[in-house]
Amino acid sequence: MIDFIERHITGLPDWAEQPVLAILAAVLGIVIALLVHGALFRVLNRVAHRSTSEADDLVVSRLYRPTRWAFVAMGVVLAARETEALESVWERFAPFVMPLLIGWVAIAILHAFVEAMIVRADITVENNRNARRRRTRLSIFSRIGTFLIVFLTVAGMLASIPGVREIGVTLMASAGLAALAVGAAAQPALKALIAGFQMAITEPISIDDVVILDGEWGRIEDIRTTYVVVRLWDDRRLVVPSSRFLEDTFQNWTKTTSQLLGTVFLYLDHAVDIAPIREEYTRQITAHRLWDKRAQILQVTDCRDQTLEVRLLMSARDGPTLFDLRCEIREGMMEWIRREMPEALARQRVLPTAPIELAATPSMMEAFAGGKGLPDVPDGKAASGHQTH
Structure with missing residues (x-):
């Protein structure tokens, strides 16, 4: 290839022959690399499209861009072996380009693997506890792995600079003071990183968990290495530091299962007959579409000065369903009481204790x-x- 190029540029001056040869060799190497890359990924796309799984398509799409630039660098390397001028130029840029490309490809492979595993962990099914745990671990380890790859890539690029390398050797010589300075400066970042590892191992929360935080009801939408995003019931986002889920108390309604128990309280007159109300509650709850048939109890739980407290206990498959069930049962029971037993509604009685003169x-x-x-x-x-x- 190089001999063919040299034969066609023999008419150029000596001072221009080597630069032109290097440019033409680099261009030829890049073209060949792009052709090989395009043919390879055309085959991979066909294989991925024939597969029923979406994971193959995600992997191929993630790897397309970084591998394309990696093939370009490979074409330049192969061309530089045949041309001294191109080799001298490439040696100056290789310490920066190669770590960058290797880090980019590594991140692409990591993200492709994570996305392929996330596709297999379907959280739209009713019993999605294991899938949510798997997604949480993948999300946390993906961000931690990305941080480490970026850190190593930048370190490799900076190590190629002589001045930076000498500073690093000097800091290693005074390791005691350097460790103290770096430890004090990086304390928040290290704390957040360690909190991310702890959350991945101990799993206090998972993706799509229902939590009560600061009196707000919401779902875990995203878990990062330094913070967690909670999507509240009214579509607001609550951004919480990751360490808070390890250090403070919070409610997790779906830690072990999404099934929950709920209550509806009715405050009725002291003279009410409970039996008809119990029968009506049984009729309404057994016919309701949101009840999961696990729990259904009516009890008088308190006797106050003016009213009786009647508790209706019920169950549902998850928190949002339980909330809707409680609201509809409360509305249905009160409507029936107003229509069929108005004497059961709470009232105030004023009785004179002595004749009025x-x-x-x-x-x-x-x-x-x-x-x-x-x-x-x-x-x-x-x-x-x-x-x-």
């Missing part, structure tokens, strides 16, 4: 003396006034 006024005395009689007053008050007279 009404003193006779001068005007009343004058009316009585004139034969007009006393004005209309309640019986007890009239009797009291007659006695006073």
